[in-house]
Amino acid sequence: MKAITDTTEAGGADREASLTPKRWLKELADGERRRLMLATLAGLVVGLCTIVQMLLLAFIIDRLLTGAPEAPVGVFFVALVAVLVLRALAQWWQETTAQAASLAIRSRARAVLLDHLAALGPVKLASRHSAGLGSQLVEQVEALDGYFARFLPQLRLATALPLVILAIVLGLDWLAAVFLLLAAPLIPLFMALVGMGAQRLNQAQFAAVTRLSGHFLDRVRGITTLQLFGRTASAAEDVFGAADDYRARSMRTLRIAFLSSAVLEFFASVAIAVIAIYVGFGLLGYIEYGPAPSLSLFSGLTILLLAPEFFQPLRSLSQHYHDRAAALGAAEALVGILNETPPASVETQPEGDDSVDTPVRLTEVCVEHVGRGQVLGPLSLEVSRGEVIALAGPSGAGKSTLLQLIAGFVAPDQGRVEVMGEVRPAWMDQRPLVIKGTIADNLRLADTHASDDAMQKALSRAGLAELLARLPKGLETPVGERGAGLSGGQAQRLALARIFLSDAPLVLLDEPTASLDEGSEAEVAASLACLAEEGRTLLIATHHPALMAIADRVISIEAGQVVEEASA
CATH class of the missing domain: 1.20.1560.10 (ABC transporter type 1, transmembrane domain)
Incomplete structure (x- = not known):
């Protein structure tokens, strides 16, 4: 760990x-x-x-x-x-x-x-x-x-x-x-x-x-x-x-x-x-x-x-x-x-700890932003392997900051963060990155050696199989910067397909269904449930009941602190 x-x-x-x-x-x-x-x-x-x-x-x-x-x-x-x-x-x-x-x-x-x-x-x-x-x-x-x-x-x-x-x-x-x-x-x-x-x-x-x-x-x-x-x-x-x-x-x-x-x-x-x-x-x-x-x-x-x-x-x-x-x-x-100081570097802990069962552990962490004061904490959290956790709460409550903290994008001003593995977790933001290139180019951001079959399977699990079937060039269909040529929901699902293509054991998702209708949301929720069945650990910041329904725990956050925790 x-x-x-x-x-x-x-x-x-x-x-x-x-x-x-x-x-x-x-x-x-x-x-x-x-x-x-x-x-x-x-x-x-x-x-x-x-x-x-x-x-x-x-x-x-x-x-x-x-x-x-x-x-x-x-x-x-x-x-x-x-x-x-x-x-x-x-x-x-x-x-x-x-x-x-x-x-x-x-x-x-x-x-x-x-x-x-x-x-x-x-x-x-x-x-x-x-x-x-x-x-x-x-x-x-x-x-x-x-x-x-x-x-x-x-x-x-x-x-x-x-x-x-x-x-x-x-x-x-x-x-x-x-x-x-x-x-x-x-x-x-x-x-x-x-x-x-x-x-x-x-x-x-x-x-x-x-x-x-x-x-x-x-x-x-x-x-x-x-x-x-x-x-x-x-x-x-x-x-x-x-x-x-x-x-x-x-x-x-x-x-x-x-x-x-x-x-x-x-x-x-x-x-x-x-x-x-x-x-x-x-x-x-x-x-x-x-x-x-x-x-x-x-x-x-x-x-x-x-x-x-x-x-x-x-x-x-x-x-x-x-x-x-x-x-x-x-x-x-x-x-x-x-001269800008990056987030805290990670150091490997001695073998024999309990990182297999508890891949994520936060202990009294606090995060402050310039001009905003303390936006998160003090907060403690333990996540078990293969667990699906939904982070609920109003906008600005600190859900995204918590995910960024676990991903290593920000460092705690106080407290301690422990994350499993030697590689960064899979990440999906509210505004997913879509580069100018082909659909395959965007998918290969997650796996540079991915085969066409693996990419098609990932797109299918993200709910884009029907779209891919309609495209004459298939995976070689060009898309513009920031997803030009795709709808907001399609760009969201393309980014989600990268998650499926990745083999990261820890997956962090920030509003993954923000631009989707109810039918597409249900498809994505079912796909995320399949990820959990593979043994992956999921933390999802969401307002949507469909995603909360697949979670093992729903943690409500307000003003940067846990106010309620419920098991599914």
């Missing part, structure tokens, strides 16, 4: 260990540290090849203009071509390795998010729009790509390569090295200032697209109602207004990106121009301060060729800094999901 206990202490620990966007991104990067390091090494090879390329160019030009006619420049041309080939290969290696690391990280991030959403369960996710969640799992996870594929490798290269170039320039002319050293901090400074604003804009942009996704899906789902009441034009205007707001936010983010790039290019260009003026006047003999008189054509050309390469890693980092801002903006919303 597995137990769910009071989780107040565990919830406090979870809050203390709440993820932050930076910490989550770091944890994701640590999982692909090897590939990211290889991408960085490949980028370092690219940078070193570029430095060697500039040195060879300066040497070749110097030999051609000032060297003896027999100077062996051909050898240096061959070396230059070899360096260019090596640089191209290293650049390809860097791109492919970084993209592979980013793809693996995004796949793992989606898996973590999907697992956490599954752990949160339907009750915790009731406040989130499905379209918003879909947008986050697709677009916001994709927004992490640039951070891992480009920003992280470039972050290390922006430190290493400028230091190598600075050391070379320092050996040739210390005054030119001073110019580079003075200009270098300006780029990271403005990059950080602009990046902070870009991160806030990206957060707002992702929030806007999440709202837009939900807004659009709501209008699409309600298109029939909008047409009936003649509100399609105003709904279209609403969607257009939301889309235009997203457009304005996107353009604002792009404006910041272009502005920051212009500022960074300006400072880099000014610094390169200052060095060019210094080298030019030094070679002409107009500057006699410091090392200027000793400048040669080779040293001057080398400094001029390396100056743009000194700023290139920093400029690339500034371009990818917007990838960082986008990733932090996306991670802010994704971490918000991960």
Whole structure:
């Protein structure tokens, strides 16, 4: 038997260990540290090849203009071509390795998010729009790509390569090295200032697209109602207004990106121009301060060729800094999901207890909802194996919460819940899930390997045999999202057929006959009685006498507490 206990202490620990966007991104990067390091090494090879390329160019030009006619420049041309080939290969290696690391990280991030959403369960996710969640799992996870594929490798290269170039320039002319050293901090400074604003804009942009996704899906789902009441034009205007707001936010983010790039290019260009003026006047003999008189054509050309390469890693980092801002903006919303505490996890109890005879036991459980206070409890309940229990009571009495508690969708704020088995029980909600696909696709949610015969038998037991016989495509008949193409009762019975197809020993049903007429209700009640005869344990929240008639016990609940218990 597995137990769910009071989780107040565990919830406090979870809050203390709440993820932050930076910490989550770091944890994701640590999982692909090897590939990211290889991408960085490949980028370092690219940078070193570029430095060697500039040195060879300066040497070749110097030999051609000032060297003896027999100077062996051909050898240096061959070396230059070899360096260019090596640089191209290293650049390809860097791109492919970084993209592979980013793809693996995004796949793992989606898996973590999907697992956490599954752990949160339907009750915790009731406040989130499905379209918003879909947008986050697709677009916001994709927004992490640039951070891992480009920003992280470039972050290390922006430190290493400028230091190598600075050391070379320092050996040739210390005054030119001073110019580079003075200009270098300006780029990271403005990059950080602009990046902070870009991160806030990206957060707002992702929030806007999440709202837009939900807004659009709501209008699409309600298109029939909008047409009936003649509100399609105003709904279209609403969607257009939301889309235009997203457009304005996107353009604002792009404006910041272009502005920051212009500022960074300006400072880099000014610094390169200052060095060019210094080298030019030094070679002409107009500057006699410091090392200027000793400048040669080779040293001057080398400094001029390396100056743009000194700023290139920093400029690339500034371009990818917007990838960082986008990733932090996306991670802010994704971490918000991960920081939601799921219902209490279950722990296996030692063998030899009485779980065979008492598969469900609740001891003084209480459940509270934010804004509503205590909605269930204190309540104690024991359910015997193979027993059918009907939970009766007015709407809002706590029947659904009790079923959700046993299913593990919510955790008790006080008390203890013990449920048999290692798998979750079969569950049927008041609004059953029907996905877009075929009837067979919907049934296979309960058993992915179910045969056609088993599915037909389940449909027959749910009272859908006549409908199935009328359908030309049978099990392959398509149905729309939320049961479009089926009546409310047919969708209810399709969900009920999944229960029959499942082999779960514990079955929880919340108003399973809510949309059925009396005849269909009687058929479903007879089918549920057959489930009980198979030895399954049933807990049914219902108002209908036909279901209460098949119960071994009827438990009346009011204000979250048991007020009456009667045996059939």
